[in-house]
Amino acid sequence: MDERKRDSIVAYLQRRMAEFDITPEAIAASIAEDQRRLRAMRYRDAAGNSWDGEGNAPQWVVQATSAGQSLEHFAVEVWREQHSPKRSGADWRNDPFAGSRLAAIKLEHLETR
Template identity: 70%
Template sequence: MQSEAQLEMDERKRESIVAYLRRRMAEYGIEPEDVAASMAADAAQMRAARYRDAAGHTWDGKGDAPRWVVQATSAGQSLEHFAVGEAAEPEQQSVKAPSVDWRQDPFAGSRLAKVRTEHSGAA
């Protein structure tokens, strides 16, 4: 459980990030509706995906197969290995690299962002 001081610090970091994002959006003329529409389109594309690799590339199974599918199947991998579904999800999660906790970096997403590696020697 987080202490009250930690929660207050997290809230200040959040406010700092929100202010930074608002300035950048204003600088580029991006409206909140633009962000919402982009996120909705991304979500729709992810729902439409029938195949996904460990790097996050997706394919809906229609049209010519993308390069990542051709390369994998040419190397002997089964197309069903990449099928999206209940059976495929746990396997993909175990392949993911350790995530970075960006909540600890108030400048996440900017050129000032930094990645702190706590796992020295991890491949």
């Protein structure tokens, strides 16, 4: 984005914020609350309903699990990654492909799957 366009957008946002009496602190607080809510979200369905996993399960969870769907199906990836048991490292000492082209594949590439 060029500098003039950026300045124009910033000026527009500042005018709209003044018009509705919105402070930068209010925006920062709103963003922080959204991020906190997203971090707390453990389960979400395709319709956008979410649940943090605490308290009584909401109706959409009760209906889905009663219909046979597992709760893990609705687990949010971020929460799942943070709370899933870590896989133990592989023992590469007995790797039959050591020294071959197959051993040269980047580990990061394999972990993204």
